[in-house]
Amino acid sequence: MSTDVRFTIHDLEGVARDETKRYEIIDGKLHVSTQPHWRHQVVCSRIDRAFSHWDPESARGILIPAPGVIFSIHEAVAPDLAWVSRERLGFVVGDDGKLHRAPDLVVEVLSPGRENELRDRELKLKVYSRQGVREYWIADWRAPAVQVFRRQDAQLELSATLTAEDTLTSPLLPGFGLALRELFASPI
DSSP, X not given: OOOOOOOOHHHHTTOOOOTTEEEEEETTEEEEEEOOOHHHHHHHHXXXXXXXXXXXXXXXXXXXXXXXXXXXXXXXXXXXXXXXXXXXXXXXXXXXXXXXXXXXXXXXXXXXXXXXXXXXXXXXXXXXXXXXXXXXXXXXXXXXXXXXXXXXXXXXXXXXXXXXXXXXXXXXXXXXXXXXXXXXXXXX
């Protein structure tokens, strides 16, 4: 008989939480991580800025930083960035203001540490694939590189690993381009 505790989103309601930590539930397991490195946040800001230049009026869709994505009571994640097309927004966002269905695109920027990498590269990849995310980017500012996963045959598959010499584009985002040299340039 298994005594493993399966967490639900209800377990986090009303509990005093440390605001310096991020809480996620993946397959009923609670994952707690600390706030990320400042370089992580710079990469997120640069991706956000590239989306603002590509679609300044958010006519094509909305890029949301650190949204709550509640797929079920046993799966609630907080990706670094999520983009939802304008056509799907009403379908994806619930009355509580959280996302309850798959965003079109999810971006995770890796934080140092084996547990963080395992969560983003394996556990969240499986969740996003199973839930129907169309594209998933994993950015690693230390490498520097971006892995691009695209939906093929009902699951996310590695489509490309881009480095500083490449430009990040997407069939979901016609006309979007982000030079990785600019994305990963040192701010100091």
